[in-house]
Amino acid sequence: MSVAASFGALPPLWAGVTGFVLGAIIGSYLATLAMRWPKGESASAGRSRCDGCGRNLRWFELVPLLGYVLRRGRCGQCGARIDPVHPIMELCAAAIGALSLAMYPGAAGLAGAIFGWALLLLAILDIRHxxxxxxxxxxxxxxxxxxxxxxxxxxxxxxxxxxxxxxxxxxxxxxxxxxxxxxxxxxxxxxxxxxxxxxxxxxxxxxxxxxxxxxxxxxxxxxxxxxxxxxxxxxxxxxxxxxxxxxxxxxxxxxxxxxxxxxx
Incomplete structure (x- = not known):
């Protein structure tokens, strides 16, 4: 069974929950793109790191939304403020995934979520750069x-x-x-x-x-x-x-x- 078909088989509530979790993960990656692309860096090169001191982040610090809350919005080592683009994009992407898959379970909802995630990335890049x-x-x-x-x-x-x-x-x-x-x-x-x-x-x-x-x-x-x-x-x-x-x-x-x- 394909991923899209699996979403289609879920009740709307669970499809929405799944979309929320998936969206939060996607949002974390999109935030990295939004931070690195304008600098000419690849989002796939190297581990996620603190924007202030460059320290590689531990696995629990990378959990979308929760990692930001646990660190109280700051790096645990240098105290630098974490760019709010991270939680904003994670939360927005989570909402996009949840609503898309809850309202249109299956492949159509997944396609709509991809549309929304791409628009989210473009909106942030246009606002900032x-x-x-x-x-x-x-x-x-x-x-x-x-x-x-x-x-x-x-x-x-x-x-x-x-x-x-x-x-x-x-x-x-x-x-x-x-x-x-x-x-x-x-x-x-x-x-x-x-x-x-x-x-x-x-x-x-x-x-x-x-x-x-x-x-x-x-x-x-x-x-x-x-x-x-x-x-x-x-x-x-x-x-x-x-x-x-x-x-x-x-x-x-x-x-x-x-x-x-x-x-x-």
Missing amino acids: FWLPDRVTLPLILLGIGAAWLFGTPDLRDAAIGAAAGFLVLYLIALGYRALRGRDGLGGGDSKLLAAIGAWLGWQMLPIVILLASATGLIAVLLSATRGKAVAATDRLPFGAFLAVVAWPLWLARAPLAAVFPGL
């Missing part, structure tokens, strides 16, 4: 097309159109902005990310994704302003992160949305 690496966005496009072919949701044609339309919409906006303002307004990774989202959700969902991502960005700007931080027109915003934040919940809610809006 304004970077949406091709090594994640491009395979995510292909995985979205493959998921549509395997599961039929969205329709394969809609997924293909969604990938093409998602890329072209932001690519053309970026070209127009550069022509009008003489500088870049959107990074190239944003268009590739929206292409991936279009492949996973179908072209019909793209207007909703863009609208919600823009609203999320506006809320982020307003919250920043209420804290006394002025936002200038030339300030960079991680629009890719806003896209990622809204895309996975829309995937999760696709069945209820399709029931209310049959055209989606």
